[in-house]
Structure formats: C-alpha cells, structure tokens
Amino acid sequence: MLSRREALKTLALSTGAIALSSTASTAQQALGEVHKLPPLGYDYDALEPFIDAETMKLHHDKHHAAYVAKLNQALEKEPTLASRTIEELLKNLDSAPESVRTDIRNQGGGHYNHTLFWQLLRKKENAGPQGDIAKAITATFGSLTALEEQIQAAGLKQFGSGWAWLVLRAGKLVVESSANQDCPLSSGAYPLLCVDVWEHAYYLKYQNKRADYIKAVLQILNWDVIADRYRQGKA
Ligand SMILES: [Fe+2]
Numbered sequence: 001m002l003s004r005r006e007a008l009k010t011l012a013l014s015t016g017a018i019a020l021s022s023t024a025s026t027a028q029q030a031l032g033e034v035h036k037l038p039p040l041g042y043d044y045d046a047l048e049p050f051i052d053a054e055t056m057k058l059h060h061d062k063h064h065a066a067y068v069a070k071l072n073q074a075l076e077k078e079p080t081l082a083s084r085t086i087e088e089l090l091k092n093l094d095s096a097p098e099s100v101r102t103d104i105r106n107q108g109g110g111h112y113n114h115t116l117f118w119q120l121l122r123k124k125e126n127a128g129p130q131g132d133i134a135k136a137i138t139a140t141f142g143s144l145t146a147l148e149e150q151i152q153a154a155g156l157k158q159f160g161s162g163w164a165w166l167v168l169r170a171g172k173l174v175v176e177s178s179a180n181q182d183c184p185l186s187s188g189a190y191p192l193l194c195v196d197v198w199e200h201a202y203y204l205k206y207q208n209k210r211a212d213y214i215k216a217v218l219q220i221l222n223w224d225v226i227a228d229r230y231r232q233g234k235a
Helices: 004-014 017-020 024-032 053-075 087-090 097-120 131-139 144-157 210-218 223-234
Strands: 163-171 174-179 189-195
Touching: 024 163, 024 223, 053 097, 087 097, 097 189, 097 223, 131 144, 131 223, 144 163, 144 189, 144 210, 163 223, 189 210, 189 223
Parallel strands: none
Antiparallel strands: 163 174, 163 189
C-alpha cells in the first residue's frame, strides 16, 4: 500500500510539469486522490473454486473502490489530515475531527480492511503457520484447528456485516470480531488476519452459507504474510 508520501512522490514525478503550474484546485484534487485502490495482486479467478471470480471483481473493483473514493471525498473537508496514512487515521480515530470521524471509521476502515484481506489470500499450497507464529498459536489456542474454530465462531456470531480477526492485543494473540468496517487499529490492536463476513463477500457463491465461505477462506490464507505481520506487530 502506498503511503501518502510515496503517493505524492509518485504523483510529483509523473506530473512534474503540471505541478509547476498547479493551481490551488489542482493541488487539492491531487491531495484528494492520495488514498489509492491497491491492485489485487492476482487474477480475479486466482482463488477459484474457493472464491469465485465474479465476487472478487465486484468486491475489489466496486466495493473497495467505493470505500477509497468516499474516504478521499470526505478528507477534502479536513486538509490537516492530508499527511496522514490510513493506518495513522485509524489509530487516531478518537481524536479525528468530528466532521470526518465517521467517514474515517467506515470508509477508511473499509479501505484498510480490504487491502489487508486481499494480501492474506492465495490458493498456492503452503504449509500453514511456521516458526514463531506457529509456536504462539499452539501456546495460545492449543492448535491451528482450535484457532480456525475460533475464527469461524467469531465470523458466525457477528450479527449482520463485519469482520472476524486474529489480532495482537497487548502482545497476545486474540480472536475477535468487529461490526461494519470497524478496524482493530482503532482500539489499539494490530491486525494479523481478517475474514470479511459482509454478505457482499460471499453471497453470489455461498448464498446464506456463511460458515462454508469462512471455511473456504481459512483454506487459502497466505501464512507467510501473516507470519510477517506477526513479526512486525511483536517488534
Ligand atoms: Fe468486503
């Protein structure tokens, strides 16, 4: 994910001529586009048959794109927040100006949560958790199967739209759920793994069978990414 500074640097390099003659409105427009829709990183059908291509295309190109667009639109009201990364915005949600706090929570959360979700998925065979995170999972939950059962339960008990999470909270592994697009960053945790349990994530293929969809997601997790996040979170 591009930070705002990286995005501005890229923008400056690619539009140097424009920058020299930029007007205030052009600059504002540029700032308004700081938060970008990241690419999936794989084809829409890469996760078939676990997640179908049509769902991936709609989910990424329409739903995630809308969160990014609405976040950028909302932040135009508060130029002082233009230098904040999405992580900084969500971590400091309580101190955000009231005029944009709800949009950061909902649209910003939607942007961050989906960006993480795409990174966590891959169909390629992998050996599951290895190294330090494997030890931590065994120590905390007893086994990977027990962890998966807790994630499944968290996703199923979430009433309506939301997410199931594995997070680092006060240095400990914790499974929890959140409503809507609420992000654990805003309550002081570091997200390691998330499962989108909004109906838009599964209804085309799984209809009302949320349990089957969560089970499928658990089979295509990229444990290399989760292990990297565990190391970062512990550091
Ligand atoms: Fe979603």
